[in-house]
Amino acid sequence: MKGLASATAAVPIGAGKYSAEIQPGWDIMGNANGGYLLAIAARAAANEVQRPDPVSVTAHYLRPGMPGPVTIETQVLRSGRRCAVARSTMTADGPLVAVLGTYGTLEPSGHLERLESGPPDLPPPDDCIPIEPTETFPPPFMGRIEIRLDPADSLHATGVPSGKARVRGWFRLRHEEPIDTIALLVAVDAFPPTIFNADLPIAWSPTIELTAHVRARPQPGWLRCAFTTRFISGGFLEEDGEVWDESGTLVAQSRQLALVPKG
């Protein structure tokens, strides 16, 4: 198994329980990436309900995840014709992540498609800014995936925030690993926070909750991604994501809610 498939493997150990391991190197400042943790918990639930695709999954983050063994407890709530619903909870010393999801088997629908907008207009990957990992910043996690940032969202091109809470760019897995719908759960949480470009005194914004909707299985190649924050208010901010494949298909939408720490 290649990188992400191996790092999200969940082995059934009976009675709806799975054994997995948070692998080193998937962290940001020591804490495992939230999309990565969601991917592990969703992989276990998808296996339990025997449906490969996370149609809609929501993670609430309880405690930081550190490298080491974890257990995922799953519970099937409904198994219907098109979809199945399951809970999965990842636990180490205590509960780390709680996930509620609907899983299915995605097929090209064909019959009714209407899009109000298309994929983000990005410069080619070679004209975008690659992010390579360091032991601190950019974090080790960047070595597990590959992203290229649009220089127009200027922070990573010029060191100066663009002033707009937006990040766009390309995503793929390293070593030509194929991107399945579980890997899309990593893609929606892989980019630098939008607020880094907002030119506001927010250095850290812990995610409370992340929801991803997966619409289709991606074609091979780079994914085009765009993340935007429209509302910083009430002590919270949302980050909305869109992920499109190389054929121009919308493959995932995401929204996360993050805390704005009190200054």
Add this chain to the structure above:
Amino acid sequence: MKGLASATAAVPIGAGKYSAEIQPGWDIMGNANGGYLLAIAARAAANEVQRPDPVSVTAHYLRPGMPGPVTIETQVLRSGRRCAVARSTMTADGPLVAVLGTYGTLEPSGHLERLESGPPDLPPPDDCIPIEPTETFPPPFMGRIEIRLDPADSLHATGVPSGKARVRGWFRLRHEEPIDTIALLVAVDAFPPTIFNADLPIAWSPTIELTAHVRARPQPGWLRCAFTTRFISGGFLEEDGEVWDESGTLVAQSRQLALVPKG
């Protein structure tokens, strides 16, 4: 207790369990409104964690809810300084709705606010279209709440869909009942589906999942609401909502994922 407070009352019966009742009249074609069911389940969880406000709650809909007694089983997963996380599952003969949520105590934050856009620009309530209930369509549910639709989203003004999957309007509870943050969970699912205005052969689009983020407690008065669908693709559509109070504060954001039935 007034209408919604009474209709969402959840009485603790021990060991994290609550007794409640799906009241008649909160239905659309016989099935209880999804936001109403979420409000009942969130009310129980909020009580269990002793935090009044549903900061981020996600419901997955398992089976239609019919009038009658239900049980809500809650489980607290984490109780921290600012937030608590809990699951709640509503059951009648079988599980109806599964909810995962983070609850807190919302306070005006003041310290950092940035909004990329403001409340929707609506004609005054008296110049909008009131929707009154019938036994079929508009459904009985409309008698429990009060909405006034912007005539620009023309279906309900002219009988002709506007062609754009958007619905905007005003929301309040009947009989001057105050709107708390649990009632906002009803507001985000109270309007006619956006796709009714899309002029597409979609008559019915069952909700798989609904997530609401509550940013603030609303001031008394009407709420300004806007719901938009941008992507009908892959056999699914999303409906994004924004709810603002009369003082111009963003009080809630929502997104739901619905199935597009095969034609």
